[in-house]
Amino acid sequence: MKLIEYPxxxxxxxxxxxxxxxxxxQCLLSHDRASFAVPGGTTPGPIFDVLCGAKHIDWARVDVMLTDERRVPEDHERSNTRLIRERLxxxxxxxxxxxxYIPEDDAGLATKADALRPHLPVSVMLLGxxxxxxxASIFPNSPDLDHALTTDQPLAFVQPPDGLEPRVTLSANVLKGAMSRHIVIKGADKRAALEAAQKVSPQEAPIAAxxxxxxxxxxxx
Known part of the structure; x- marks a missing residue:
């Protein structure tokens, strides 16, 4: 792990x-296409605001995906898809x-996983x-934690421990397989969490994976 601190x-x-x-x-110089996985939430919005105007990127050859999504309509206020459509x-x-890759029902997960595979491994990944x-949506204390951490499938359904909307997430296998991976965090609480995560297992701290x-x-x- 490399840590970069900013003022x-x-x-x-x-x-x-x-x-x-x-x-x-750089990826597009040697590949026909590049895949780019990004998180939702509040932190990455300013990154998207800068990145979306990068005219030197051949965006028509970039496949953008979320690292995870809530199973809500795209126009829902808590939809990550809505965020990236508006800001990225x-x-x-x-x-x-x-x-x-968000399936309409539980039976559609395998079909979405098959459609996702041609975009793997992810070329560039941003995580929170x-x-x-x-x-992503790999939570400690989730009943689906072990599956999300160990499955060979690229996608997993997850029920967060907070009892809110169920989610779909890229599996730990896909997260670990990214060709380039960046993690962005802010604040003293998350810095402390990062330091704690380096001393425990992924079951206690999924980011450790x-x-x-x-x-x-x-x-x-």
């Missing part, structure tokens, strides 16, 4: 957006192809981390 969050978001843009551009898949990045040390080989970007606030 403030604004600088971190701009610098990280530029790093991601550079990696996507706009401006120059509107030309990107969105890979929607909660103060509880979850990443992907720290090896990752670059972690942190700012105080």
């Amino acid at each position: 403030d969050a604004e600088m971190m978001m701009i610098d990280l957006a530029n790093v991601l843009a550079g990696e996507l551009e 898949l706009v401006d120059a990045a509107a030309a990107a192809h969105y890979v929607n 981390m909660g103060a509880d040390m979850h990443t 992907v720290l090896a080989g990752s670059t972690v970007h942190w700012a105080e606030g």
Whole structure:
């Protein structure tokens, strides 16, 4: 794991957006297409705001996917898909192809997984981390934790321990297989969680499953 500290969050978001843009551009120099996995939530929005205007990227050759999503309609206020449609898949990045792997029902997961496989391994991945040390939708204390951590399938259904909407997540196998992986976190609480995660198992801290080989970007606030 490589840790990069920034003097403030604004600088971190701009610098990280530029790093991601550079990696996507570099990938496209040697591959026909690049896959780009991103999280939802509040943290990555400013990164998307910078990245979407990167006109030097051939966005028509980029396949964008979420690292996880709530099983809610796309226009729902808690939808990650809504977030990236409003803040990432706009401006120059509107030309990107969105890979929607959210099944309409439980029976559709295998079909969506098959459609996702041609986009793997993920070329460039951005992850977040909660103060509880979850990443994507792989949560400690979830009844689906072991399955999400160990399945060979690219997707997993997860019921979060908070009892809110069930989710679909990229499995730990897919997260670990990314060609380039960045984790972005803010605040003293998440820095403490990161340090704790390095000392325990993925069952206690799912983020621990992907720290090896990752670059972690942190700012105080």
